[in-house]
Amino acid sequence: MSGVLAAGTHRCHDVITAVSAAVDAGVKWIDTAPNYARGMAEVPLREVLERHPPVGVSTKVGFVPASDRRAAISAGVLFGQQSRRGHCLSRPYIAWQVDLSHARLGRAPDLVFVHNPENAASTRDEVLRALTSAFEEMETAADAGLIHGYGVATWTGFSSGLFTVSDLVFLAQRVGGWRHHFHAVQTPVSLVHLGLVAKALRGGGLLLHAREAGIRVFTSAPLGGGGLLALMTPELVHFIDPSATPAQAALRVALSAPGVSHVLLSASTPAHWAEALGAAAREPLPPEHLRRIIDVLGT
Template sequence: MRAPDRRIALGLHRSRHQRDQLTNALDLGITAIDTAFSYRGFASHTILADIGRGLLDRFTISTKVGFFPRPGGAEHSLDPARLIGALEQTNRVLGRAPDLVFLHNPEHSLRDAVTGRAHDALARACAVLADATDKGLCGAWGVSTWDPSPLADAIDTTVAKPAVLMVRCGLLVGVHTLRAADLLAHRWGDHSTQVWGMSPFSGNAHDPVWSRFDARVFLRERPDHVTQVQAAFRTAYALPRVSTVAVGTDNPVHLRELVDALTFEVDEQAVLQYRDLLLGGARQDAHKRS
């Protein structure tokens, strides 16, 4: 069994939710689980409590609230009563308070709101999670956002600061999302706010795109045994800069491959040049449109 390494959280978004996933993760030194109230048709917490019996105390658990069941699917809401109700249910089902609770993709409820209303809705949602933390319903709270663009204009110094901000990361993250994530982290972050990443392969580590270019150019050293997947995963920690990445897989070999990737070092200069290329392309597109 390896020593614990908090740079990877086992994501359960597309997971089959099986006990051997948890034991394999522990063997590899992964002691963090990331799930959500809405995963697996709103059954993730129930399944996790069942398959993790006797194991969950060895993990830190992060989860998310913001999506709620409705006939035929799910709906998003920032209503404080619904958020706190979901968090209370999470505590009952897991039999413990989660270590971290994210506000789940708040942009879904903010995108079409005018700035003032968006600010107020987000401020109320953040305040209820901050209060829940004070009351012991969770160890800390954060914000998980797939599209950070609508959030940057909705926050100011009156909106509570999250302990963790989770954003998409990796080589396939578009330049507009990268810039929005950087802006949000700058406006909302301070020395006590962590930034986590998610979806480092944009949902598919086996996409043919990973064989079309050599992601190893972003590593400081390029040993022969490093794979394209490993190089892409390690580089994801720098696009944008994150301390932990939530990544899901039911394949223990793939999970071991990702853990081994953490031994490599990123070439920061290569990443900066890549970002400059993305920004240059975005400026040219904007110039053409104008």
């Protein structure tokens, strides 16, 4: 497969059970954020990470969990409008959030994503200024050993044209030089988000530009938060892969996308992970078959 499965915690109700099932099944990467699981996603991971040191972990900065708001205000890193918006990319808040994640996880995160920077401003110039400041703080944290690298996780930033991979690499080089610590992006790819795959198959777009720049691509919501399974008719499953289950058929498309390094999945049981890893163990869908899928479903 082009990509490998990683454990996402966005929709996990019981983080420790879901992540333990993933790691026991052989998953080597966990993605989380301070605002996931009602602000309680990071703390349970410490136990899993201590038991499995080789497992990589990524977290995020930007959103203001309700559970942390009062502490951030008391620490003097969050103020009125930022608190009301629920999102902040100021350097003091990022530094505070990185320190908190480091303490909760019990180790330096392998990656810290700037989370949905499109929430920080409304225009391209404003977003790029916010990202420049955020990258400066990330480079400081990396130099101090508090993180090993950083990236940008976005839902609409790429698709709306607010920024490109080239923009992000340019900012990282300007802030951190040629030895910068910008290593990854995260964005949705699924049967209902096929635009990036279509561009890659035509020889361009984010997925190929990231690969050319040595930037890892983490894709989110491969099953649409579970909602995509209701759209997996027997005819669609058979068209993608006659031998697959509905979940496997959907996952195979995300896993086969050119340039994808990790596909984040929020699965909660050993049976779900066994099913998903069965899809990941297969050869990638050929480019010509991906093109046929896109022709049928659109982007």
